Amino acid sequence: MCVRKGHEEVAHTMARSQNGKAARARVITFANQKGGVAKSTTAEAFAASLTARGYAVLVVDMDAQPGNLSMHVGADKSLPGTLELLALRRPLRREVVRCVQPTRSFGDVVSANEELDEADRRLNSRLGRELVLSRALATILDDYDFVVVDTPPALQVRTLNAIAAANDVIVPCTADSSAIAGMQAVIDCVDEVGEVVRGAEPRVAGIVVTRYDARNNLEPELFDKIAKIAAEHDTHLLGHGVRNTVNARKAQSNGVALGEFAPQSTAAVDYEEAVSAYLASIGRKGRKSSLR
Ligand SMILES: Nc1ncnc2c1ncn2[C@@H]1O[C@H](COP(=O)(O)OP(=O)(O)O)[C@@H](O)[C@H]1O
Numbered sequence: 001m002c003v004r005k006g007h008e009e010v011a012h013t014m015a016r017s018q019n020g021k022a023a024r025a026r027v028i029t030f031a032n033q034k035g036g037v038a039k040s041t042t043a044e045a046f047a048a049s050l051t052a053r054g055y056a057v058l059v060v061d062m063d064a065q066p067g068n069l070s071m072h073v074g075a076d077k078s079l080p081g082t083l084e085l086l087a088l089r090r091p092l093r094r095e096v097v098r099c100v101q102p103t104r105s106f107g108d109v110v111s112a113n114e115e116l117d118e119a120d121r122r123l124n125s126r127l128g129r130e131l132v133l134s135r136a137l138a139t140i141l142d143d144y145d146f147v148v149v150d151t152p153p154a155l156q157v158r159t160l161n162a163i164a165a166a167n168d169v170i171v172p173c174t175a176d177s178s179a180i181a182g183m184q185a186v187i188d189c190v191d192e193v194g195e196v197v198r199g200a201e202p203r204v205a206g207i208v209v210t211r212y213d214a215r216n217n218l219e220p221e222l223f224d225k226i227a228k229i230a231a232e233h234d235t236h237l238l239g240h241g242v243r244n245t246v247n248a249r250k251a252q253s254n255g256v257a258l259g260e261f262a263p264q265s266t267a268a269v270d271y272e273e274a275v276s277a278y279l280a281s282i283g284r285k286g287r288k289s290s291l292r
């Protein structure tokens with residue numbers, strides 16, 4: 001599909017799913033109440049890997065922080081993005097499509113800019129405020145296989161929208177106690193949204209232990225604790241943890257997805273394992289990543 005961007009025709013990932021038939025996208029939201037736990041890195045790694053495996057992917061960036069995913073993939077912040085998407089009252093497909101732009105690394109993006117914090121203020125005064133994202137995405141779900149949503153490090157109304165819109169919530173979590181508390185808060189929030197928000201059926205699809213350093217005395221113990229909490233909440237770890245590597249930070253400063261920047265790096269290999277585990281858990285197999 002092509003949509004107009006100014007005077008230029010821009011090829012979109014929309015409806016380019018390789019299996020040729022209209023898919024109904026699964027929405028994956030990445031959340032942890034704590035910042036710096038590799039939410040954005042994990043969301044990007046999943047988006048890039050799913051794209052490389054032949055899936056049609058849309059990323060929705062809900063994080064206004066400088067250095068967010070949108071900046072990383074070179075999105076044009078002057079174009080309509082998440083702020084405009086969340087302002088739609090009775091979303092029509094063509095209005096939603098106007099908020100989507102292509103990226104160089106993976107599918108398409110609804111981009112965020114620093115003004116996105118304004119969206120929370122506006123959402124707070126609306127009826128059905130937790131379902132605004134869900135209603136907007138419903139108009140384009142047939143165009144993608146997966147919608148990947150990155151969130152800010154707080155359980156504010158924007159994050160509640162991301163959770164309410166999700167089929168699957170994936171919690172990136174470093175092996176430290178404040179990140180574990182942030183993970184627990186997300187798990188509780190997913191339960192609550194499922195119970196309270198009519199039409200929302202999110203589930204915690206898994207935990208990805210991030211920036212993992214097995215040589216640090218404390219981390220293996222906390223890794224086990226994370227696995228135990230996951231099991232207590234009827235979920236599980238995706239993969240065996242993403243190792244800490246300087247390549248992840250280098251990839252970020254170079255504006256490239258880790259799997260593209262250093263495909264053989266430990267963390268890139270670990271993310272591929274996590275993505276494979278996720279796909280297996282939802283019964284989608286058989287497509288190998290072309291990243292490596
Ligand atoms: N596996 C890793 N090893 C080392 N550094 C990492 C790894 N994953 C992410 N980082 C770095 O950690 C920092 C925080 O990551 P980010 O994805 O922005 O976290 P969040 O979105 O949760 O705030 C970034 O500088 C990022 O490059």
Ligand SMILES: [Mg+2]
Pocket residue numbers: 039040041063065068151
């Ligand atoms: Mg982030």
